[in-house]
Amino acid sequence: MRSIILAGLCSAALLTGAAYAQSGAPIKIADVAELSGGGATVGNNWKNGIDLAVEEINAKGGILGRKIEVSHADSQSNPGVARAQVQKALDGEPYVLLGPGYSGSVKVTAPLAAEAGITQIMGGEAAELTQAGNKFLFRTSFGQQSSMPKVAKYINDELKAKSVAVVWVNNDFGRGGRDVITKEFNRLGIKVAADLSTEAGQADFAADVSKIKAAAPDAVFIYVNEEESARILKEIKRQGVTAPLIGETTLVGQKVIELAGDAANGARGHVGLTTDAPVEAVKAFRDRFVKKYNYVPDHNGLKGYLAIYMVKATTEKMGKVDSKAFADTLHGLTIKTSAEPNILMDVTFDQNGDIDRQGFLVEVVEGKQVVKQVLPKLN
Amino acid sequence: MSNLLDLIVAGLATGAIYALVAVGFTLLWQTSQTINFAQGEFVMLPAFLMLAVMHLGAPFWLAVLVGIALSALLLGLAFKMLLVDPMLRHGVLPLAIATMALAIGIKEVVKQFFSAEASPFPSIVPVGDVSILGRAISLQSLGVLAVAILAVVGLTTLLNRTSLGHQMQAAAQNPTVARIIGVPVERMILLTFLINAVLVALASVLITPIYLAKFSSGEVLGQAAFIAAIVGGFNQVRGAIAGGLLIGVVDNLAAAYVSTQYRAAVPMLLLILMILFRPQGLLGRAEERTV
Numbered sequence: 134m135r136s137i138i139l140a141g142l143c144s145a146a147l148l149t150g151a152a153y154a155q156s157g158a159p160i161k162i163a164d165v166a167e168l169s170g171g172g173a174t175v176g177n178n179w180k181n182g183i184d185l186a187v188e189e190i191n192a193k194g195g196i197l198g199r200k201i202e203v204s205h206a207d208s209q210s211n212p213g214v215a216r217a218q219v220q221k222a223l224d225g226e227p228y229v230l231l232g233p234g235y236s237g238s239v240k241v242t243a244p245l246a247a248e249a250g251i252t253q254i255m256g257g258e259a260a261e262l263t264q265a266g267n268k269f270l271f272r273t274s275f276g277q278q279s280s281m282p283k284v285a286k287y288i289n290d291e292l293k294a295k296s297v298a299v300v301w302v303n304n305d306f307g308r309g310g311r312d313v314i315t316k317e318f319n320r321l322g323i324k325v326a327a328d329l330s331t332e333a334g335q336a337d338f339a340a341d342v343s344k345i346k347a348a349a350p351d352a353v354f355i356y357v358n359e360e361e362s363a364r365i366l367k368e369i370k371r372q373g374v375t376a377p378l379i380g381e382t383t384l385v386g387q388k389v390i391e392l393a394g395d396a397a398n399g400a401r402g403h404v405g406l407t408t409d410a411p412v413e414a415v416k417a418f419r420d421r422f423v424k425k426y427n428y429v430p431d432h433n434g435l436k437g438y439l440a441i442y443m444v445k446a447t448t449e450k451m452g453k454v455d456s457k458a459f460a461d462t463l464h465g466l467t468i469k470t471s472a473e474p475n476i477l478m479d480v481t482f483d484q485n486g487d488i489d490r491q492g493f494l495v496e497v498v499e500g501k502q503v504v505k506q507v508l509p510k511l512n
Numbered sequence: 513m514s515n516l517l518d519l520i521v522a523g524l525a526t527g528a529i530y531a532l533v534a535v536g537f538t539l540l541w542q543t544s545q546t547i548n549f550a551q552g553e554f555v556m557l558p559a560f561l562m563l564a565v566m567h568l569g570a571p572f573w574l575a576v577l578v579g580i581a582l583s584a585l586l587l588g589l590a591f592k593m594l595l596v597d598p599m600l601r602h603g604v605l606p607l608a609i610a611t612m613a614l615a616i617g618i619k620e621v622v623k624q625f626f627s628a629e630a631s632p633f634p635s636i637v638p639v640g641d642v643s644i645l646g647r648a649i650s651l652q653s654l655g656v657l658a659v660a661i662l663a664v665v666g667l668t669t670l671l672n673r674t675s676l677g678h679q680m681q682a683a684a685q686n687p688t689v690a691r692i693i694g695v696p697v698e699r700m701i702l703l704t705f706l707i708n709a710v711l712v713a714l715a716s717v718l719i720t721p722i723y724l725a726k727f728s729s730g731e732v733l734g735q736a737a738f739i740a741a742i743v744g745g746f747n748q749v750r751g752a753i754a755g756g757l758l759i760g761v762v763d764n765l766a767a768a769y770v771s772t773q774y775r776a777a778v779p780m781l782l783l784i785l786m787i788l789f790r791p792q793g794l795l796g797r798a799e800e801r802t803v
Contacts, residue, residue: 340519340764360726498521
């Protein structure tokens with residue numbers, strides 16, 4: 134009889150232990166980002182944003198009582214490497230996959246995550262990414278289909294421009310942006326005075342700027358990556374082009390301002406996320422980030438940070454850690470700052486994984502981003 | 513028409529920088545049969561050396577001078593003694609391959625120690641325009657053109673008007689005879705390596721404010737200067753100058769009137785045509801094969 138009681142007690146102890154291990158095991162999240170190569174600025178900001186959010190959440194006891202454990206892998210800013218790293222990360226059966234930041238890398242990795250049924254929260258902005266019917270892919274910032282109409286409207290309503298030169302980079306990101314904005318210009322009756330395709334990594338923009346000068350547009354829309362933005366801004370200043378320069382985050386980001394110096398002054402753009410936003414929660418985030426890393430993050434730092442709080446809010450909404458139900462829960466979900474203050478601004482996710490949130494129109498004034506207009510959330 | 517003038521002026525300014533780099537190609541080839549495939553990285557590196565000196569608190573002008581001196585030491589003296597001398601005795605091809613490896617090595621070291629991201633670099637010429645014949649011409653373009661022309665004129669004066677230059681030419685044209693008549697051939701060869709190092713450092717100061725300091729920026733430059741040297745004439749300094757200016761202008765006109773995607777192909781096409789119909793280049797001498 135004594136042995137039966139003993140066995141019973143042992144079994145009970147083992148079962149309790151197993152149950153405890155199940156509920157207390159850390160939530161594994163995998164991140165694949167551009168930690169080296171051309172996109173190192175993007176990837177490292179993204180990673181640091183993630184780490185800051187994880188540290189905050191774990192310090193408060195984690196999500197539903199479970200700590201978060203994040204692994205970071207380097208895509209080297211190369212879609213081929215990104216694909217291999219994502220495959221490796223998925224083999225580890227993560228709860229959610231984060232990254233990459235480059236649209237080209239997202240494009241080749243998204244089918245892998247979808248096939249594994251794992252939600253992928255990424256930083257890419259190319260319009261086509263969320264238009265392929267992938268039910269597991271979510272953005273952390275606006276896609277081009279959300280941001281470009283706002284830029285076109287600003288050029289039409291505020292600048293009253295009748296003709297625009299469009300400068301774009303010949304890759305997935307640039308082509309996507311150019312296609313959407315050209316369609317918007319056509320709709321608004323704005324003439325595309327020059328349609329200039331440039332190459333990724335292009336060093337010399339003298340000929341492109343000469344063409345802009347010859348076309349004499351009312352405004353210039355620039356949609357190239359950060360380094361090329363800096364080079365073309367310098368060349369535009371060198372050749373004395375005076376038309377207003379409009380773009381997106383990649384024209385007015387911190388790195389562009391650092392590289393282009395005075396030439397960046399006057400450039401205007403729509404940004405979905407900026408640490409200069411007139412929002413108290415964003416300012417507080419910026420202070421916490423600067424305290425931890427000793428530099429001011431760009432929008433990618435915000436994206437990484439928000440990705441983790443998207444995971445937290447969605448999981449708490451479900452009331453359980455369930456990777457299979459995660460995507461379904463996030464579709465159509467609105468996360469309010471009243472419920473989750475660290476989501477920083479109210480945000481809604483639609484059925485494609487695109488987001489609706491307030492945005493900003495900024496201008497570079499004396500080497501600093503100045504928010505000129507707040508564009509409200511649509512719904 | 514005014515657009516064409518702008519394109520030609522900007523093309524000449526870029527071409528002048530290509531010319532400086534291409535002259536280095538021809539100097540090294542003439543004196544030591546070295547085809548330096550790391551020439552583009554030789555232009556990229558001095559900018560980072562100068563930035564490193566500026567990080568230590570030195571003003572820009574001092575950083576430029578120290579950068580040129582370090583360039584002479586590393587890309588002139590050390591390059592010759594540690595890579596060219598040991599490899600050249602095995603033939604031109606192993607040396608050419610060794611310089612390719614050196615190019616990769618320099619890029620990776622810069623990436624490791626600085627970063628993969630681009631950095632801004634100050635310009636020695638202020639931003640602004642100057643009016644010439646009623647046309648606003650960029651001061652930067654003119655400044656780049658002026659510095660490059662001064663460097664080339666200085667070099668050609670040294671080569672053609674001074675005893676040292678004549679000794680260098682003698683060492684390049686026929687080292688055996690030059691030795692017999694008392695020319696210190698080894699010292700002359702070393703001098704050409706030092707001159708090349710100074711030219712690339714100068715090109716670095718001129719081009720980096722436009723291209724930004726980045727580990728990979730030498731790739732485009734090295735290729736353009738190599739094409740310029742062949743198109744102009746690999747065995748003539750004046751050929752390299754003409755080739756550099758021509759490639760600069762052709763590249764700009766191609767980007768404007770053909771397409772940006774095919775701009776890199778147009779100088780290549782010129783290179784192929786030149787090899788097919790005038791292998792010695794525009795101003796080069798035809799050479800007989802010795803074997």
